[in-house]
Amino acid sequence: MGDQPILRINALTKRFNEFTALHGIDLNVRDGEFLAIVGPSGSGKTTLIRLLVGMDEPTEGAIWLRDSRIDAVPANKRPTCMVFQSLALFPHRSVGQNIEFPLKLRKVAPATRKARALELLELLRLPASYYDKRIDECSGGEKQRVALARALAFDPEILFFDEPLSALDYRLRKTLEKELKDLHRRTGKTFIYITHSLEEAMVMSDRIAIMKAGRFEQIAPAAEIYARPRSRFVAEFMGEVNLFDMVDGRVPGLRFGPRASNLFVGQTGTLVVRPESVALLAPGEEADVALEGIIESEYLLGSRVQYTVAREGAAPVTVEVLRENAVGGPGAPVVMGFGTSACHLIAPEARDAAA
Amino acid sequence: MQRRDRQLGLLYALPIGVFLAVAFLAPILLVAAFSTMPPKVFSIWNMPDFSAYYTVITQGYWKTVAWSLGMSMAATLILFVVCWPLAYGMAKVFGRFSLVLTIGVVMTLFVSENIRLFGWVLTLMKGGLVEGYIRAWTGTGFDGLLYNVPVIVFGLCYVYLPFMLFPLAQGIAMVPEDARAAAFDLGATRWQIFREIELPLAMPGILVGSLLTFVLAAGALAETKLLGGQAVIVIAEEVETAFTYGQNWPLGAALAMVLIVIVGGIAIWGIGRADLDRMMGRR
Amino acid sequence: MRTSRLMGWLLVAYGCAVLAFLYLPLVSVGLASISKARYLTFPIRRYAYDWYGEALASDTVRDLLLVSLKVAGIVTVLSMVIGFLGALAFARYSWRFRKAYQKLILLPIFFPQTVLGLALLMWFNTVGIIPSWKTAVVAHLVWIAPIATLVISIRAYSFDPALEEAARDMGATTWDTLREVTIPLLMPGVISAGLFAFLLSWGNFPLSLFTTGADSTLPEWLYAKMVSGYSPLVPTVGILTVGTSAVLLALGLTAALIFKRARAARNA
Known part of the structure; x- marks a missing residue:
């Protein structure tokens, strides 16, 4: 884990007409870190992730990826990518085609693409026979893995997650939480994970950032937040x-x-x-x-x-x-x-x- | 519960089912029967000789069929291009304005097609709205814009625009926002999103819209008669002529069968592929 | 991925242009109807409303109006009833032949209307019915009843089956359930289907052409006059027909709005 921040957020503000969703927030994310951003609904975490992946532009402030400022760069030009809450797998494409999608956009040769897709299937512990499977034939957990494989095929600098486990049942969620943490360790990539579930954040992340009403309440490792909450809100939020x-x-x-x-x-x-x-x-x-x-x-x-x-x-x-x-x-x-x-x-x- | 559902479903389907059997399927079968009759008979109790089909093949009717199909294909393609941005706007961008647009477009459907086409005659004829005002302002007029093939295609586009627009908008609305966002996030350009995501996922709507437009335009009559003058003759007009002036029902029936087979074949193929429950939003 | 503001405005402008394009011919007809000249040429020099007086006083126009109204009225009532039941079978219940039935309903809508009219003419002739406005009702229904079914189906799809089950659970018979739950909930769909049915029948020409026999509807008469040469009454009667639809539609939309407001006020 390097000390140089991979992502720096500086005085980031987002306003929608009258409503201010983010109030000039700052954040440094270390290279290779697993950071969870936790907050109740309406706390601004979804707005934040949309700015971070490039679906929206901030009203004020800057986002730096290493040494380049990226807040005005649209999502399709950023070297980061996201696993959506709905997973957003393309229903008209097979598992293999979904995984290869980012490579196809980059005009990678079909044989190379397929080889990479099979590698990723293996990494995500899916059998190679899934390559030709239709998306709607996959179970919830399998879809989750395909979405992860697709995001990894993109080879992002930072991988964002927008509550991808929230729709799954408890046991499957627990299994996938562990797998995700394991995947983080094996790939060494920076993960930024948004969730409203503190439990999920505590299991997986190196640090937790707690959001409330468009501000960070506290950013620290889970144990510290639990033992030394900075505010009543954090204390109550932690259970x-x-x-x-x-x-x-x-x-x-x-x-x-x-x-x-x-x-x-x-x-x-x-x-x-x-x-x-x-x-x-x-x-x-x-x-x-x-x-x-x-x-x-x-x-x-x-x-x-x-x-x-x-x-x-x-x-x-x-x-x-x-x-x-x-x-x-x-x-x-x-x-x-x-x-x-x-x-x-x-x-x-x-x-x-x-x- | 399920047993009752099955009984009620069948019961409620009966009135319209029986009605369509008597007033839709039976007449079509009758047309089929008539088409096999010898020339100029007015009853089906004759010995079938299929001579009408022989006439259809040998008398160069394929030309009118080709005109009908060619012009409706042209209209379908033009309408797809014209309607896509608008349908996209209605499904994804407009919000309130899309209701205004929907009402505005639907209202034109309630005005008799004749009156609207007649309006185009008044607009485009020599001394009409366009030519008249241009002459009044610039001093030089021209011959009017009517009575040619392009104006017929124009008329088809005009009349059938709603039939392309609404299914297309429905199709585009079925493209999940997340799928587009995910493609964008994975590095796709606008064009790549259109080709890789929107086009295939909106396909049911595109299919229904194109089929509807094509099929309706292929059987159209008024556009050619009112706007086209004698520029070309279409199949529906040949059918009408055979029945009325020609007093040759078997020939008319045979020509109608050609149209029915083409149009019906395409329609059945298309309808068979569309999942109506999904398109119309079943829970 | 957001559509930029400029793009949004361009699309709205495009939408307005398409609407203008759709209504342009009606503007021409409207202008023609108030031109004083017997032979129309643009630009119009003198305006007059005489043709309206003449059209309204004419016996022919009154007869046409009567036939059109009769046909449209009966078609409306019948398609509401048939369409209501048809929509329940289309969208609400799962039964054996539902998929095939759905496709059968769609076929007449796709079918070329001129050919349908001729086919019906042959059919009436073969079974020995003399065509009149009554046969036109049948012809219109072949096309309009399926449309009414579809319109009501859209409403029926968004209808929660649990509501009917709850009613039955509390002891309602099939008829009670229909009367107390199903009909009230589908009513907005049935009413818009009725409006559709009336307007589509009112403006229909290709189906009427061969099936009205000695009677004639407004669109038929207009077509005959258009093909046989210009008459100053054509734009006038045309506008009167359009005006009738517009008034009816406006009434329908206002009623819907009032109904919605009233319900919102009650819920508030």
Whole structure:
């Protein structure tokens, strides 16, 4: 993985009439990286990818591919390509013809084209007999592989993905996520992957960029985003989370032990605690931070149990424990606690910051 | 549920099915029967002798057939070129304007073809709208633009434009936007997208539009009579003449059969290939 | 891949040019109808509306109008009924011969109308029916009923079969389902098919030519006059015919718009 960025985005803005879809965003993508861009629908990720592949032009700002500025270059002149959400396989062409399409456009000799297509079929673990198959005879997963093979035949500098797995069922998606990561490793190409599913992004990518309302909220490796979200939005987006508003080192309803009191003295912000970091305390057991409530509901999550615990005068807390540590059902009063190492404090000014 | 579907389908198809059997298929069979009769008889209870077909072959009727088919082929090609950009606009670019255009074009269909062609006579004749005003402004007139083969082809193009335009627009609308975008992304130029993606994927619409235009133009009569004068005679006119002035029903029937076989053959071939459910948007 | 703004405007301009081209001959007819001269030449020097008065007062024109109206009216009603049922069989139900049936429906539309008219004339003659405006109704229906079927089919295709199943599930009989669910939902399609049917019958010439016998419709009369030499009444009656269609179409479109607005207002 080289240090020189392959793609640089500089103050990129896109406006549609009144509506601003992207607010002057910046991004550097390293050569050979697998970057996932994650955000809810309407966050601007689709607009961004359309600008990156050249389907649209930015209102302001620049896109650099290595040393050349490409934001005004149309998609058919850019050395990048995309795997579409719909896959956009040509229904009137066979599997082989689909894969060879970019080579045919470049006037590559038929024999060379076919050889390359067969190589790619093998790379994607499709039998060579698929060369003559019709697209509508392929299953969902096979189509996915054909689309990938076609994009690889183009030999792009950067391969973009626009949620190509979103239409597949859960198990197939899981298999293909692994295959895609494996393919990334084997080809050494730069992958930029757009998705609304954080789970997908976490499995595959080196770094995740989280988008909200046309801005990046945070760009970092998955583990860091999970442990140290930069904003409430990121914290909540990364899954089930408990958030407590802290003012001057105190949170109503939370009892701080000496270590927590020292750590948070004078601090203001939002305290982030993941449900699996919260423990149910046995009578007399101590914790850095303790709180109490009454179990409202109980959900079984395989080997774990999740409780929603109601608290008087405060928002409910979500707790997730191993099944063997479960303590009775709704109505039971409980005392909960967590350590300072499991806490992360989001400073209030960090909320609006973009990466 | 399925059994009921099958029964209801058959039941509901009955009225129009029976009607077409009696008022469409039976008359065509009758024409076929008549075409085998000896000359100038008015009933089918005679000994068939197929002499009408002999007359059709030996009397040089192939020329009128060739004129009809040639002119309708020319009109089909011209209309394809003229309508493609417009159909493309309607399917992909226009938005609201495409509704205006659709209504505007459909409305002309409701005006009798005669009146519209007559309007062209008034427009193109000597002393008509075009020649009259040019003479008034420049002082020199010309002979009028009517009564030749190109003007007949022009008239065919005019009358059958909607029959090319709408199927074409429907066909282009069936080309998935993503397929075009993907080809573009993979490096295709506009022309390559047209040739590799749009043309083949819009083929059902192109096929239906071309067939419809060709078939209707091949059986057309009014264009030649009103705009063409005596420039050429087309097959439909020969059929009419044989029935009316000639009082030779078997000959008319034989000529009609030639037209029916050509047109019907093309139509059945084309209709057989089109997937109607998909074209008309079945869920 | 976006179509550039310039390209978009060029296409719109092209569309307008095509529309102008389609309507140009009607402009000529319109101008001719208000020319005072008995023998028309452009540019028109003096305008007058006398021919309209003459046309409206003429008995011939009134008879023609009556025949055309009768034919078109009956064709409209029959094609709405036949087309409604035909469309259900065409688009909604899966049954054994559906594909073949769909193709049978399309054939008359492709068929040369002049030949169809002649074939019907021979048929009526053979079975001993004397052609009159009633036989013209049959001739028109051969062409128009399939068109009505197609128009209603478009609506029937977008109709969710689950709605009928839900009605049956709640105990509706076949007739209840038809009356409560199917007919109301397909109504817009049936009405536009009716409008199509009327207008197409009103303007049709090639089918009427051989099948009206002693009666005559407006387009037939116009054709006869056009071929046999110029009459100043031709453009006038032509414009009256076109005007009738235009008014009817305008009424139809307005009604559709009002209906849509009303429904939108109710849903809002």
